[in-house]
Amino acid sequence: MFRTPFGTPLRTSPDRSTAGPPHRRTSAAHERSHAMPRTTHGTSATPAGPEAVRAAVRGGDRSPTSGKAPGYTQANLVSVPRDWAYDVLLFCQRNPKPCPVLDVTDPGATSTVLAPEADLRTDLPAYRVWEHGEPVDEPADVSGLWREDMVSFLIGCSFTFEWALGEAGVPLRHIEQGRNVAMYVTDRPCRPAGGMRGPMVVSMRPVPEDLVETAVRVTGRMPAVHGAPVHHGDPSVIGIADLDEPDFGDRTGLHPGDVPVFWACGVTPQAAVTASRPPFAITHAPGRMFVTDVRDEEYLVA
Amino acid sequence: MFRTPFGTPLRTSPDRSTAGPPHRRTSAAHERSHAMPRTTHGTSATPAGPEAVRAAVRGGDRSPTSGKAPGYTQANLVSVPRDWAYDVLLFCQRNPKPCPVLDVTDPGATSTVLAPEADLRTDLPAYRVWEHGEPVDEPADVSGLWREDMVSFLIGCSFTFEWALGEAGVPLRHIEQGRNVAMYVTDRPCRPAGGMRGPMVVSMRPVPEDLVETAVRVTGRMPAVHGAPVHHGDPSVIGIADLDEPDFGDRTGLHPGDVPVFWACGVTPQAAVTASRPPFAITHAPGRMFVTDVRDEEYLVA
Structure with missing residues (x-):
């Protein structure tokens, strides 16, 4: 399961690999020492913000987003036709731990309140296209596949x-x-x-x-x-x-x-797409998340 | 606005009047001294649990639920036809502070996971029936009005x-x-x-x-x-x-x-029913909440 039609094994993490560094300067050195052993993202003096990351993506960068735009929330993407949107939204509402909804767009919308200037069709490094529960393509741009009735769910991610x-x-x-x-x-x-x-x-x-x-x-x-x-x-x-x-x-x-x-885990919605076989769906590709303009601490309670 | 067709002013709180006493014994005396000056609910050695409260309701008790079944969560009720359910659910998702969803039923269901043995049509002391955004009736039982396509939203309450x-x-x-x-x-x-x-x-x-x-x-x-x-x-x-x-x-x-x-405030969904004028809706009547089997502390984060 979860193999692309091109034979790429999909057993790698779709939404998590390395943690981004913290945004709080007070403990940055501590954090970096144990949480950032491999990545070089964010270790420069001024790591790129979310806009710059998305601009690079539009310019052709298809690399994973882990560690990019440190301190800014990244999100899983699941887009389905309107006639499946209620079931997806209710599924998320009933299963909030694996499927915490950060935003749901209006049908056909190409942006989200989480990053109003961003384009959901082009600003993720790679997408996965699903037909009847099977992944059929992994394009870098889904503008040509976007439908007037697509409703997009942005779902929280463990970064x-x-x-x-x-x-x-x-x-x-x-x-x-x-x-x-x-x-x-x-x-x-x-x-x-x-x-x-x-x-x-x-x-x-x-x-x-x-x-x-x-x-x-x-x-x-x-x-x-x-x-x-x-x-x-x-x-x-x-x-x-x-x-x-x-x-x-x-x-x-x-x-x-x-x-x-x-x-x-945020893979749960993709497992549900596999099990439930909606006729059409678009999700992010493994590790290629949507980088939002929202600071991580916005999702802190208390 | 918010007047019944019978002239009853509806400017009283629909979902809050007196707080229930705490369930933690360690501070019960302290709490009762300042938070329970008027009500006698819960001051007996063994206050009635949620099942007993609902049984009394089915037996004809139409009194407000504030202070009843202390320690158990009470909920606002909003029931709409299935073709309005997506908009209501999305409205709640987009406005989680006024409209925190605790459960959404399947269409036509008469019970909720929050209290599986309870009947949503009979176990609230009074209901409000809405047509095109206007309150038209306040019955004690909505069994005769329940439709196969009714979807019920149970929404958190400040008790x-x-x-x-x-x-x-x-x-x-x-x-x-x-x-x-x-x-x-x-x-x-x-x-x-x-x-x-x-x-x-x-x-x-x-x-x-x-x-x-x-x-x-x-x-x-x-x-x-x-x-x-x-x-x-x-x-x-x-x-x-x-x-x-x-x-x-x-x-x-x-x-x-x-x-x-x-x-x-949990009155927000009723204000939205007034503003949005769905053809049909059923809600709880002011102060007459749905008493669930869920303990208040289940809704504590951290």
């Missing part, structure tokens, strides 16, 4: 909570190990909505046992980007047979004393 | 955050004064969604200046029940000409040193 975890001193093992986060299809069905159904997908981050409570507390304050974990400890409780065999992304090694912690 | 305010030591002046909370139509339009539009309605609670930050912090942790205030201080900033003339509910007196604090 935002990863900076908060890093800032709170929680190590991000997948980043230390230079890998995409590990994701798993669980045995927990999402609550269906009309024609939309599918299993909950989770991401796993190993957390030192004495920091699990911190991780829960920090991400619990960010319900717009998946919120508190859905589970920690024994993976079999949520139907995961083998931590070494993630369904998407890369295996992440646990250090001695680490506990696997599972968060609801 | 839940009032217990949290009281527990944090923030006085609730309207309750001290034995009044319904004061509510005002602001000059802030909600973000429209299809055919749904309307102004944001706010509730006002006077808060001693040195407790404003506490009030912000406490309610900010409860985004499912309106969250942090939308404004405090000068009422004219949000289009309120005179604090002594609330649009709904009762005037609340400020003590010396009190600051008016404004929260987005």
Whole structure:
């Protein structure tokens, strides 16, 4: 599942690989030391802002957006025809942890309040086009495919909570190990909505046992980007047979004393598209998110 | 506006009058001393739970639900035909502070996951029936009006955050004064969604200046029940000409040193029904909420 028609394996993370650096200068050095071992994004004195990142994309940059425009929220994209929009919106409402909606456009709209100057058809580095639940293309521009009845959902992404975890001193093992986060299809069905159904997908981050409570507390304050974990400890409780065999992304090694912690994951809507087979849909391509003008801290509660 | 066809003035609070006592025993005495001066609900050793409250309603009790089933979340009800459901859901998604959705039913459903054994057609003490934006009836039972295509929205209510305010030591002046909370139509339009539009309605609670930050912090942790205030201080900033003339509910007196604090209010969806004139809608009647089986603390974030 999740293979392109061109044979590209799609088991890499669609929406998370390295965390962006924090925007708060006070702890930037601390954060960078453990959360940014590989990427060079954001380590220059003046990292590009969201407009500059999107301009580069329009100029042909198809690289992943992780670490770009640090401090600005990135979003998953799911666009469906209007006659599927209610089911998608209700599916998200009923499953807010995996599918936290940041914005929904009017039919045919090409922009979102999250970045009014941006064009949703051109400003993501790559898209995935779906027909009846199957990915059929990965273009860099979907202007020619955009329909008058397309409704776009912008859905929260874990980049935002990863900076908060890093800032709170929680190590991000997948980043230390230079890998995409590990994701798993669980045995927990999402609550269906009309024609939309599918299993909950989770991401796993190993957390030192004495920091699990911190991780829960920090991400619990960010319900717009998946919120508190859905589970920690024994993976079999949520139907995961083998931590070494993630369904998407890369295996992440646990250090001695680490506990696997599972968060609801933004891949869930794409899994629902696969399971529910709407006749047509456009999503972002793995790792190629929509960079918004909204600061991460806007999604902090309390 | 907001008058029944029978001449009953509808300027009383539809969803708030006295806060329920807290469920945490440690501070019950403290809370009761300042937050429960008038009501006798919940002061018995074993206050009725949600099932008992709903059974009494089915038995003919039409009294307001404030203070009943303390510790259990009460909800605003808005039911519309399926062809209006997308606009209502999107309106709520776009205006989450006044319209925090706790559940949306399938078309024709008579129950909700918030209280699976309850019947939405009979278990509220009174309903309001709307035609083209006008209230036309206030029956105690809407079984005969329920349509196969009715979609019901259960929307968060400030009872839940009032217990949290009281527990944090923030006085609730309207309750001290034995009044319904004061509510005002602001000059802030909600973000429209299809055919749904309307102004944001706010509730006002006077808060001693040195407790404003506490009030912000406490309610900010409860985004499912309106969250942090939308404004405090000068009422004219949000289009309120005179604090002594609330649009709904009762005037609340400020003590010396009190600051008016404004929260987005669950009356907003009814104001949107009035402004948007869907052909048919059913809501709860003022003060007669749906008592759910969900504990208030379920809606705490962090």
